[in-house]
Amino acid sequence: MLRTSNLLFTLLLITAGGSLLLGLYTGLLRMGMTAAADLHLNNGILHGPLMINGFLGTLISLERAAALQKPWTYTAPVCLALAMLLLLAGQPVTGGFFLIAGTVVLVCILGYLFVLQSVTYHAIMVLAGLSLLTGNILYMQGQPVYELVFWWVAFPMLTIFGERLELNRIMRPPIKAVYLFAAMIILWVIMVALLHLDKNLPWYLMSLLLIAMAIWLIRYDVARKTIKSVEWTRYSAICLLSGYGWLILCGIYGLAAGFPVAGPSYDALLHMVFVGFVFSMIFAHAAVIFPALTGIMIPYHTYFYLPFGLLHGFLLVRVIGDLAWIPVLQTIGSYGNVAAILLFIAGILIQIMRDR
């Protein structure tokens, strides 16, 4: 059984964590917060890459590498981590090289998983990796972020969809339902591609499909059952189901508002997905992934419902601010979301220290 050194794990986790914190910081810069004079973070332009690649990309690729325990798989999180450091240091060419290299290796990892077990959920994860690669290539080509962001959305979303489909085997869903879910995902990705040609019909179909996929998950996800459980299992289920709820709201808003280019609509839609859905998933899985990567258990505490409530509450405030064009609500919501995430991290650290 091959294992990488704990030092490499720790460094990669620190980089992922650092990317998260810097991602949150650059997010606040985009909301108008004044940057610290000695941090040259270019008014928050790295917010997207930091969150998608630096944080999520490094973490997800590290999870897969830890599961497979093949030395070559660690190239992905190492490259993605290096990419972020180089981009932050103002080295776009070298940083871009490592960004693409890391993403290519991640696609190879996911492809390897599909070769090991050629099943639907692995195919969905491969699509997730290819989506990230597409988004990153477009980013390095200098495409405006609104043109490529849904490729970035696809990465965590399809990764989560694949994982839920895998876990939901325990519920023995009908095979036709599984194929329906896979078909909706493939159609959704096709619509993301067609967005480059037409911002109308593909967008509306994407929004409809998003609602349908979320409803499928609410119907078939094991979270419907595990919500009756206790402690972390119950907490995870609540986070999952609320995340699916945000996907439905996102789809409905997408149908009502049309394709967003910039401004409040864009802000609302992206954060309904990335905060309402993706961060709900992160909260749901933290108690599992953290020990898996570090060996350190996080003792459960009802405290964790506080950051959960703040995350969703402040996201609602932010979205209301976006829809009603009330900048102060947008700002309060943004700061509130950052606070919720920081409180969640703080809770993890405190619980670990208390346990020791």
Place this chain on the structure above:
Amino acid sequence: MLMCKPDKLMAINETALRNEAVRRIRGVIDPEVGISIVDLGLLYQVYMEDQVLKVHITVTTPGCPIRRYIEQQVMSVLSDLVETELHVVMDPPWSANMIAENIHLFDR
């Protein structure tokens, strides 16, 4: 006074060790569903060989993110029992049919 032949004594001891190992592994819970990994069908084999306890487990998929967590938990519960070798195997691949029949999933 009852006497057991030495090889029979050794067999009894090995059986007791295996049973105790399984009992302890039953306490390892899959955190995503809150069910014992034994009830989920993730424990494949437990046997003694050359005075080493060999444990074969699986995970639900080769890329399972909580593989290390489950490995750590199993080794943790067996650490003071006897020298143990843990192997994560993927053959046969896990399926929902391996879940114990008498388990009522998610009952309170």
